[in-house]
Amino acid sequence: MKIPKTILIISVVIWITFDKSAIYAQEKSNIYLELSKPLLEYSLFNRYLFDAGMGYNDKINRLFVGASLNMTYSKLKGEFNTQTYLIKPRINLIYPINISTRFNFEPQIGLGYSVISINNKKYEFSDLQQGINAILELKFNYITNTRFDYYFMINYDYTFLNKDKNFTQLDYYRNIHLVSFGIGAKLKFYGNEK
Amino acid sequence: MAMKNKNLLLITIMLVIMLVPSCSRDDLVLDQDYVTVSDIVHYCHCDRLISIFFDRDVNTIIEQCNNKEIKVKGHIDYNAFNEGFLNYGFKLNSFYLIDFRNETKILVCLNDDFLCSNNDTLVTSQDSAIINKILNSNETDMCYIKGILYSHDESIGLSRKILTNIRMNNEDDIIFKSDIDY
Numbered sequence: 001m002k003i004p005k006t007i008l009i010i011s012v013v014i015w016i017t018f019d020k021s022a023i024y025a026q027e028k029s030n031i032y033l034e035l036s037k038p039l040l041e042y043s044l045f046n047r048y049l050f051d052a053g054m055g056y057n058d059k060i061n062r063l064f065v066g067a068s069l070n071m072t073y074s075k076l077k078g079e080f081n082t083q084t085y086l087i088k089p090r091i092n093l094i095y096p097i098n099i100s101t102r103f104n105f106e107p108q109i110g111l112g113y114s115v116i117s118i119n120n121k122k123y124e125f126s127d128l129q130q131g132i133n134a135i136l137e138l139k140f141n142y143i144t145n146t147r148f149d150y151y152f153m154i155n156y157d158y159t160f161l162n163k164d165k166n167f168t169q170l171d172y173y174r175n176i177h178l179v180s181f182g183i184g185a186k187l188k189f190y191g192n193e194k
Numbered sequence: 195m196a197m198k199n200k201n202l203l204l205i206t207i208m209l210v211i212m213l214v215p216s217c218s219r220d221d222l223v224l225d226q227d228y229v230t231v232s233d234i235v236h237y238c239h240c241d242r243l244i245s246i247f248f249d250r251d252v253n254t255i256i257e258q259c260n261n262k263e264i265k266v267k268g269h270i271d272y273n274a275f276n277e278g279f280l281n282y283g284f285k286l287n288s289f290y291l292i293d294f295r296n297e298t299k300i301l302v303c304l305n306d307d308f309l310c311s312n313n314d315t316l317v318t319s320q321d322s323a324i325i326n327k328i329l330n331s332n333e334t335d336m337c338y339i340k341g342i343l344y345s346h347d348e349s350i351g352l353s354r355k356i357l358t359n360i361r362m363n364n365e366d367d368i369i370f371k372s373d374i375d376y
Contacts, residue, residue, distance in 0.1 A: 045295060123294055127376055167230075169223075172236060
């Protein structure tokens with residue numbers, strides 16, 4: 001029973017990937033997966049390793065409106081081994097600008113909330129911090145003839161943590177600034193019109 | 195269209211540059227609640243970790259910390275402590291207090307003269323109740339210290355840096371608690 005199920009799943013994925021019947025139709029929505037590496041970081045916890053995210057966008061007039069969930073991970077390399085996870089659900093607004101049939105770019109703004117989990121096994125320590133989160137992003141899309149588009153992106157991600165005197169007494173450390181560069185893939189869904 | 199796109203890109207880059215933080219102008223009350231090591235180091239150095247040869251604010255930054263009473267919390271860097279203790283023949287004149295969340299450290303001197311690197315000021319655990327207290331504490335305990343800050347600029351190689359230490363010499367000014375209150 002397992003083998004036919006696997007074949008069915010693979011067939012559906014292949015069909016979705018290489019189905020070119022919809023290339024002349026208008027994109028109505030999309031889901032995407034992305035991975036990025038913070039290049040610049042200003043925060044209490046340095047050494048962010050990567051950010052992984054997924055999201056869904058729906059076209060309303062000329063804009064795409066969507067929701068996303070990102071997770072940023074940091075780990076200190078030394079003996080102290082503190083791990084930090086930032087979980088960031090967001091609402092996004094995207095305005096696609098077409099450069100050619102092959103390329104377009106998408107400026108995006110997003111607003112959401114960050115929950116930060118800090119853990120250190122050696123000191124038996126765990127803590128949760130939270131605050132508002134905003135993002136400015138620019139995606140450079142490579143448009144293919146299939147249902148998948150691929151993109152490079154650069155973004156500026158900002159979190160402002162709620163006040164917690166035990167965590168920090170400086171406003172400086174309540175701010176988390178990240179500038180990241182990454183790649184992603186987008187699966188498009190089309191409307192009925194052809 | 196191309197011009198419009200270029201403008202949009204320029205605005206985005208400008209926004210990123212504007213939003214990247216400059217030096218904090220936070221006010222920090224040093225002797226009221228126990229502050230973290232990270233807060234102290236940032237407040238007293240203001241991220242002047244590279245050369246400060248051409249920095250006009252150096253004296254102002256040093257003055258806001260130098261000779262000020264401080265209450266600070268963190269963890270003893272036991273690896274450095276034990277290593278120093280063994281290397282100096284079971285004597286010490288300083289230890290590091292650390293914020294393990296980001297590995298920021300500050301040096302705590304066990305004498306009035308801030309002579310942390312002078313071998314003449316090394317003391318044994320029999321002579322120093324502070325060392326004795328540290329030896330009897332647990333590695334996971336949070337350490338609370340009352341002391342005096344010593345902030346100064348110093349030549350390091352071809353550059354100058356702001357350095358900040360804490361001075362303490364009273365065993366009542368160091369306590370340990372098992373709950374980590376970050």
